[in-house]
Amino acid sequence: MNGYTGKLLHVDLSNHKTWVEDLNLDFAREYIGGSGLAARYLDERIDHQTDPLGSENTLIFMTGPLVGTAMPSAGRYSVCALSPLTGIWGEANSGGFFGPELRFSGYDGIFITGKAEKPTWLSIVEGKVQLHDASGLIGCDTYETQRRVRQMLGDERTRVACIGVAGEKLVKTAAVINDHGRAAARTGMGAVMGAKNLKAIAVRGSAAVQLANAAMFRETVKQIAHRLNDDLAAQAMKLAGTAGYVNMGLMYGDMPIRYFQQGEWEPAENLSGVLMVEQYQNRNTACFRCPIACGRETRAPSYQLEKVDGPEYETVAALGSLLMIDNLETVIMANHLCNLYGMDTISVGCTIALACELSERGILSPADTDGMEIRYGDAETLLRLVEKTARREGFGDVLAEGSASLAERFGVPDLAATVKRLEVPMHDPRAFSGMAAIYALSPRGACHMQGDIYGVDTGQGLAPELGILPGERFDSSQEKGRLAALSQAWRSLYNALILCQFQNPGVDLVLQALNAATGWDYTVEELIPIGKRIVTQKRRINLRRGITRKDDSLPKILLQPLEGGTEGNVPNLEEMLTAAYQEFGWDAQSGIPLL
Ligand code: SF4
Incomplete structure (x- = not known):
């Protein structure tokens, strides 16, 4: 086969x-x-x-x-x-x-x-x-x-x-x-x-994957390797890892600060991937047959860590700027704890940041938190809460249920930075409005891996043959909603192949590889419909689980204007959603698939 x-x-x-x-x-x-x-x-x-x-x-x-x-x-x-x-x-x-x-x-x-x-x-x-x-x-x-x-x-x-x-x-x-x-x-x-x-x-095991057309597959791989030399985003990732995005993210207001409530914070530059390379990196690491090698092996002498897997961009933001922590060694340590215990750094960082926010607003007191004072910018608190979460120890048992549950427990559900109860990743939809539609539509809840408009609008990972082209980053028009649907369909196909989203050799070569491997004869025109079919399949599961159009929404906390790189922009989600539904072939009002 x-x-x-x-x-x-x-x-x-x-x-x-x-x-x-x-x-x-x-x-x-x-x-x-x-x-x-x-x-x-x-x-x-x-x-x-x-x-x-x-x-x-x-x-x-x-x-x-x-x-x-x-x-x-x-x-x-x-x-x-x-x-x-x-x-x-x-x-x-x-x-x-x-x-x-x-x-x-x-x-x-x-x-x-x-x-x-x-x-x-x-x-x-x-x-x-x-x-x-x-x-x-x-x-x-x-x-x-x-x-x-x-x-x-x-x-x-x-x-x-x-x-x-x-x-x-x-x-x-x-x-x-x-x-x-x-x-x-x-x-x-x-x-x-x-x-x-x-x-x-x-x-x-030692079984080989059989290919329909091995010669064409080899040729495709050669062409992909050749194109990688001209892929600036991939080259930057090789040099500075995904955390190389920190400075750009800060410039656009894309990297969340203080639980999504602050537009600028200069010390966040201390979290940059370039600094990580210069001060804490041992070497690059790569997944199977990946020439980009965005992974990092790092050290954190202050925590007696000599050789640990390093944090990528999402982690640097979730365990760093979101919590007002600007010390890379602390982030490396917190990331390492999450790896040891086996936890999602985005969700853990968001939930702890919410606890900081609740404390600051006087909603949470030491009586609720095993006597701990929970504050932004406190490295020791972060590391203790990560451990307590993993072990469900004391207040950690509350954090272990995630942000939506924490906010509900203290009577402030609107403070949860979640979509469909999944914590929002580290790309602010106020920086790239199209991400609002991506988060609202993503079948697993807020997700940056099901459409990367933040990349598209800055000229990365484009697919002109599929209509995926850069636009104005604050645009919330129906056109942007359609782009969000196309981007989500394309990345859903990536997640089916499964190809790393940092490898963007072009639609023609991805298609050629798929056909050479399987012997099928897909055309460019069939790719987006496959992606849409996948998104729609996941949506059908969610509809059966009680999801409705009202769940395709953004948390209120992400709809407050901020100063800084986002320039006060607040996306118009409704406008984009209706167009995205239509692009998927769903009912424009209810979001229910028509076929
Ligand atoms: S496959 Fe992707 S995540 Fe893995 S090293 Fe390569 S670029 Fe990084």
Whole structure:
């Protein structure tokens, strides 16, 4: 089977059973892979009553047709299920080497149902599947878990995806971690894994991914490598990591400060990726076959850290400027804790920032927080709260439920910076109005990986053949709403392939790679409809879970004008939404898919 192994592994943890299902090729052709294909499969397995932390929720690990091939920057995998944080469609994806190794072990994806009686880990080695007792791994951090699992299998080349203490404790913002500190972080997929009593999945194999036209695929890869030399964004990322965006983000007012309420803060420049390179970086790191190598290995001498995975832009903002922390070493430490415990840095940073805001407004007092004074800019408080969240210790048990729950608990739901209960990532929609529509429409809640207008409006990741062209950044017109829909469709296709969104060789080469791998004959005109089909599929799941048009909204806190780089801009969401609905083929008023 070209571009796919053609096999999906099922694991029923309640009954200690595993079996293999043939990949449904019709589904694959329509939804490609990754979160697109996972959504198609999940749709049949859940209903409006399914408990995200119940044994009936299906946790899906899915790859795509380019994963594990020579395609640059295509070494990713998706983790999807109903989210315990939001109650709706949940998805996260991660780089590293786990995705390709899963394919080499013989499978395109894994479906996990049920709940193991006792802690369990799963191994898939050269197609052979085994369930093991994980009692001895409980309480281990994610790095130790990976190390021990590799040791138990006696093969250092084994790739491990696992949860840390946060996943074990069902922290709603828990992540799945692989390849040291690579995280499938968003929407609490680590808690779903924890609820199933599944501590880790280890994969190892030597099967090759079969390609329909190997010669054309090789030629495509060569052309992509050639074009990368002219891709300035990718070159900048190689030099300074994603945190290289800090200065530009500050200039545009895109990098959130003081829980999204301050437009400028000069000390945030101390968080820049260039400074990180100069003062705290050991080396670049890369995912499977990625020439960009945006990853960082860093050190933080003040915290006795010599060699840890470094924070990327989202983390630098969420654990830095959002909390009025301008010390990179503190951010490196907080990021490392999140990796060890297995938590989403965006959601954790946002929730702690909300706690700072509630304290400042006198809504939260030390009586609520185990006697702690919670303040912006306090490194010690940040690190303690990260640990308390992961362990659900005292006030950490409240933070472990996420921002929406925290705001509701203290009677101020409007202060939650969430969309559909997922914390807003670190691109302010007041800086790029189109991001307002992206966040409101994103099926998993506020998400910058389902449309990157902040990049498009600054000339990055363009796709002129698909109508994805830069515009005026404060524009909130219907035209911008249509652009948001197209951008979301295009990135949803990326998340199906699964291709890293920092690899932008052009529509022609992405299409050529897909066709050369699978032997299909897609045309440029068919790409956006595939993306729209995927977004619509996820929306159907959400509609069944009770989502309505009123949920396609932005938190009030993001609709206050700010001074600084955003120049007082407030996006007109309604105008953009109506046009985006129409572009997707949904009812313009209700947002319900018409077909
Ligand atoms: S650009 Fe960065 S995140 Fe993307 S595949 Fe390469 S190393 Fe991984």
